[in-house]
Amino acid sequence: MASPQISIIVAVYNAENTILKCLDSISQQTFEDFEVIMVDDGSLDHSGKKIDEYASRDSRFKAFHKSNGGVSSARQFGIDHASGEYTIHVDPDDWIDPDMLASLYAQAGKADMVICDFYINSYKGQEYVEQQPQNVEDNMAVIKDLFGHLHGSTCNKLIRLSCYSQFNVRFPEQISYCEDQYVVISLLLNPIRVIYLPKAFYHYVRGNEGSLSKSYSGKMLEQDKCALTLFTSLVAHTPMRDFVEAHKAYFMMEHAFWWGANYFSSKAFKKEFYSYYPLLKRVIMPKTERILLNLSCRGFYSVTRKVIGMLMAVKHHIYNLTKK
Known part of the structure; x- marks a missing residue:
């Protein structure tokens, strides 16, 4: 069987209430040549059962189960088991528009990374977030933007799979956040070609983060x-x-x-x-x-x-x- 053009990685942990909406949005893509690597990272709820059921209905969806190691290890597991020409991540509490994969792949060409805009969906409504780099032809400038207006997420970036192995880039298991920013910077330190698509497809769900009483340890x-x-x-x-x-x-x-x-x-x-x-x-x-x-x-x-x-x-x- 020929390798798919895109591998979508979904790192899953205790997401039983949102995972079906996420996976449904992927299955409804107009672009059909993809695989979905669903990685259950030791969930304590029914997430694992739900991804197994989804995999039984659609052969493009592949369910994996591992002991809990954190989001970095789950993302890396997905990369290690991906076979597509390009990869992208979708978090289990988010969803994507039907034309996301088709639009990104159409722009890829010889590019190694395609960056697009995204939406933030919260109790305040939906917000459009532009992600245009100041200079897409200068990777160092893009890195600087990643500490400014650009989100470090791998969810709004279509990335050539071979770049991970070619440049020995892996998700750092020592940290449980900003791991995707670390990976994007690691890739940009190498001679990869980046392009920007001024459209939003990804819906990033954000809770009420306005509290000053969040726990710290x-x-x-x-x-x-x-x-x-x-x-x-x-x-x-x-x-x-x-x-x-x-x-x-x-x-x-x-x-x-x-x-x-x-x-x-x-x-x-x-x-x-x-x-x-x-x-x-x-x-x-x-x-x-x-x-x-x-x-x-x-x-x-x-x-x-x-x-x-x-x-x-x-x-x-x-x-x-x-x-x-």
């Missing part, structure tokens, strides 16, 4: 530090080193600032991040955010967070009043 901090080390090492011998190090440090501090209110004391925040603060001089950010991080790194984290919390409560109250 020492494990999350270690993950952020690990990501900083991994990304900096990845570009260590390129002109991008200082840029990437600064932006990953910024992400780590921003993550801790917004999510760590129940974890960090003022003293602990200063001890953890004061040494990283000079790196932020290389990062363009809103003036207000720079002030907040500056104060927090100097020992005023708890006070700063309380003020932010009160301001957001007032804003929320005003919003509710306007809705009455």
Whole structure:
């Protein structure tokens, strides 16, 4: 049997409530020459059973089951078992429009990576997100954009499968987020050709992320530090080193600032991040955010967070009043 033109990888973990909508959107593609590598990463719900049932109905859908190893290991498992000319990932709580594969493949030609726009679907409605690189012919410029307006996801990028083996690119199992950004940057460090299609097909489902009371833990901090080390090492011998190090440090501090209110004391925040603060001089950010991080790194984290919390409560109250 000839290899399919596209391999779609769906890394599945505890997604029994959304997986069928996701898989239905794939099965309804106008482009038919594809395979779907469904990887059940040790789900504790009925996800595994549902992908088995789907595979029994459509031979293009292939179900695999493995012990839980995290999203990176599941994505890599999919790459290792893919046989298509190109690959793309679809997350199990998202869905895609019927013409996505046909449109992307039609543009591929001799390109190794096709980037397209996407939608964000949330309780606020649907938002169109443009993903045009500033200079699609300069891979270093595209990498810079990945720390700005470009999403690092492998879900809105059709990628030639052979590039993974040719350039020894693998998903990093040490981290459980930004793993796709790491892979995209790894690919762009090599002489691959990138093109951009100014259309959106992918529907990225986002929950209510406006809360300031998200949980934070020492494990999350270690993950952020690990990501900083991994990304900096990845570009260590390129002109991008200082840029990437600064932006990953910024992400780590921003993550801790917004999510760590129940974890960090003022003293602990200063001890953890004061040494990283000079790196932020290389990062363009809103003036207000720079002030907040500056104060927090100097020992005023708890006070700063309380003020932010009160301001957001007032804003929320005003919003509710306007809705009455």
